[in-house]
Amino acid sequence: MVPRSTIYHSSSSTNTSTEVDPVVTCTDVSRHFTRGSSHSGWFSRSSQSAEIVTALSNISLSVTRGEFVGLAGPSGSGKSTLLHLLAALDTPSTGSVALAGRQTNTLSTRQRTKLRLDHVGIVFQHFHLLPSLSARANVATPLIELGYSRRQRRQRATELLANVGLDDRVHHTPGELSGGEQQRVAVARALATDPDLVIADEPTGELDTTTGKRVLDVLAAVATDRAVIVASHDPQVLDRVDRVIRLRDGHRQKVDETT
Amino acid sequence: MILVSRLTAIASVAVAQLRHDRTRTLLAVIGVTLAILSTMLLAGTGLGVVETGQEKFENAGRDLWITGGSVQFTPSQVGGVQNSIYDAHTFADELRQRDSIRTVGPLLFQTVYVSSDGEEFQTIASMGVPSSAGVSISEGRGFQGDSHYANGSYNGPMTHEILIDERTATLLDVDVGDRIHVGGTITSARNNEFTIVGVSSTGNQFLGTPTVTMPLSELQEITGKTGTDPATIVAVTTTNDSNPQAVAQDLQTAYPELTIRTNQEQFQATLERQAVVLAGGASLIVLAVVAGLTLTLNILLSMVYQQLPQYAALKALGNSSITVTGVVITQAIIVGILGCVVSLGLVIPMANGIDHLATTITGFENVVRISPQILLLGIGVAATMSLLSGLIAGSRLVGLDSIRILRNQ
Structure with missing residues (x-):
């Protein structure tokens, strides 16, 4: 597969070219956190000693529809932070992220939530399915926000589950599904709103090799008509993507074209 | 139409959550039921004492009561x-x-x-x-x-x-x-x-x-x-x-x-002598409501905390705070409705039982009177408790930091 995006280094301030409008672009993005001053509850105290930690530094990249991109790097390298920025879950400290043509740091939390609903699907390492709901109901949860009728939600969720090979598991709750099946339900849920961008954070981290391969097959299929970005340590994952962006200590190291 | 679809979807998720956590749901319903029952029975006892007392004085056929x-x-x-x-x-x-x-x-x-x-x-x-x-x-x-x-x-x-x-x-x-x-x-x-x-x-x-x-x-x-x-x-x-x-x-x-009182004055004097008992009854009502509220809130919060990552994931996927919070508030409302229905079903038989017991032990009849106002009070307590606990538990999800929750997983 020929990558349909342009990758450029943060040091080069000028964008070389874009053949297709990117789904997501980040430019000179850095993200700093203040460690030791977060509130965790109503009665918790804030710490007196705060420390600034740089999770990402001057990262730039662009991903277009049809790309299957891997984010690699050791733990703490900034993979998840970058995914959160690309998915508009977070905003950069400096630089900018444009998702579906909108600068995320100019949007309110509510606007970013709406932006995610319309354009982003997310697959989590631990699936995070509601244990009380069936596979079909879990897949349909993002559609609640869009005002789909019950029938429409069921129809859409059933189709998506069939697409990931779970048409015989629609009524099962997560507790009745294997890890691989749960992850495929999570992929189907991520696709419920027909997003332009699918983000997956360690999607095979909880799965054995065979099951992980099956999930990767699903994600690769998904990537044919949308952008998919996967953060992973798993060589099996990184072998399947079109290109790999390697991070270390919050800096991008290099880009591997694997196809 | 969209609003109706959203509300029914939120309600169905809330029902599924309650059905999934049956023990917790049962405990919450019991908590609400006890609080409402206590409130209605104590208030009914107050009403019964006042009304029966007044009737006794009126039925005595006397107008004045003289004491030294x-x-x-x-x-x-x-x-x-x-x-x-x-x-x-x-x-x-x-x-x-x-x-x-x-x-x-x-x-x-x-x-x-x-x-x-x-x-x-x-x-x-x-x-x-x-x-x-x-x-x-x-x-x-x-x-x-x-x-x-x-x-x-x-x-x-x-x-x-x-x-x-x-x-x-x-x-x-x-x-x-x-x-x-x-x-x-x-x-x-x-x-x-x-x-x-x-x-x-x-x-x-x-x-x-x-x-x-x-x-x-x-x-x-x-x-x-x-x-x-x-x-x-x-x-x-x-x-x-x-x-x-x-x-x-x-x-x-x-x-x-001498002290000379009319029926009404004598009755008031009788009640005033029972001020400590009346204050105790009022305190029990407040305690019952607070205990029920605390139990319901505790159970709802434990359900919320247990599924915080799932709620964080829903928000990450684009579900609004209103939807996610709505699921919790709806759960509280359903618990409140169930508690209210059970209480309303039990209050009359229990009042009759207490009346029978009181008549047997003390000879006083109609000690507990359950009027439509008392039933409305029970419904009001149920509504207040469920809404309050739902809002407090739901408020934990309004400002939910999805990233922090998901990062800690």
Whole structure:
């Protein structure tokens, strides 16, 4: 597969070219956190000693529809932070992220939530399915926000589950599904709103090799008509993507074209 | 249409969550049910006491109640009660001379020893009345006047007739026609046998304890109080064309050392003497509501905290705070509705059970009254509790930091 995006280094301030409008672009993005001053509850105290930690530094990249991109790097390298920025879950400290043509740091939390609903699907390492709901109901949860009728939600969720090979598991709750099946339900849920961008954070981290391969097959299929970005340590994952962006200590190291 | 779809979807997720966590749901419903039931039963008891009390005073057919101040209990003295109206017969005669007064009934309350065999004695309450005309009799007949007084000489014939209530009948295992020993002391009781001529609950309703009723002068005789001719309270009926309030003012002017109250005033004074009990009842209602609220909130919060990553994921996927919070609030509302339905179904049978128990133990009837207002109060408490707990638990999700939650997984 020929990558349909342009990758450029943060040091080069000028964008070389874009053949297709990117789904997501980040430019000179850095993200700093203040460690030791977060509130965790109503009665918790804030710490007196705060420390600034740089999770990402001057990262730039662009991903277009049809790309299957891997984010690699050791733990703490900034993979998840970058995914959160690309998915508009977070905003950069400096630089900018444009998702579906909108600068995320100019949007309110509510606007970013709406932006995610319309354009982003997310697959989590631990699936995070509601244990009380069936596979079909879990897949349909993002559609609640869009005002789909019950029938429409069921129809859409059933189709998506069939697409990931779970048409015989629609009524099962997560507790009745294997890890691989749960992850495929999570992929189907991520696709419920027909997003332009699918983000997956360690999607095979909880799965054995065979099951992980099956999930990767699903994600690769998904990537044919949308952008998919996967953060992973798993060589099996990184072998399947079109290109790999390697991070270390919050800096991008290099880009591997694997196809 | 979109709003309806969203609401039904939120409701279906909430129902699924509650069905999934059945033990928690059951506990929450029990908590709400207990709080609502406690509130309704305690409020119903308050209403029952007030309404029944008012009815008792009104049904007594008396307009004014005269006492010599608060009644003092004196366990070391014969009779056990210090009575502060003396020369009761003379006083009653004085009152009867007034045009505005139709009837006067001095009542004496004492503690007496009773026995059905003259061997084993028990102490119970007794009420002395000048005539059994003002006493309701459910079985048998009344006694024959108060001839023993004999214009203050106390040498007239004693009728030796007595009325008992059902609890005394059960206590002594006696019935109408049987004879029992009654006296202010055991010696006096051994020497005084009375024939049970009827069954009356009037004394029981006054005192809330097993009570025998006998002629006033005979009670004074057996408790050794003929010298002072005491009465505990004097009940007065005014003539039809008199204003009880005005008569009370006239009597208060004439007898400043006595306390003269209308029915309403006497009832209020009775209630005021129970201020601690009433305050305790109100505190129990507040405690019941707070306990129910705390339990519901605790269970809802534990459900929220347990599924925080799932809720964070839903928000990450684009579900709004309103939707995610709505699921929690809907769960609280459903718990509230279930608790309310169960409470409404249980409150009438429980009130009847408490009434039956209270009647059996104390002789008081209609202690608990469940009116439509009490039912509305229960519904209001359920609505307040469920909404409040839902809003508090839901508020934990409004500002939910999805990234922090998901990063910590």
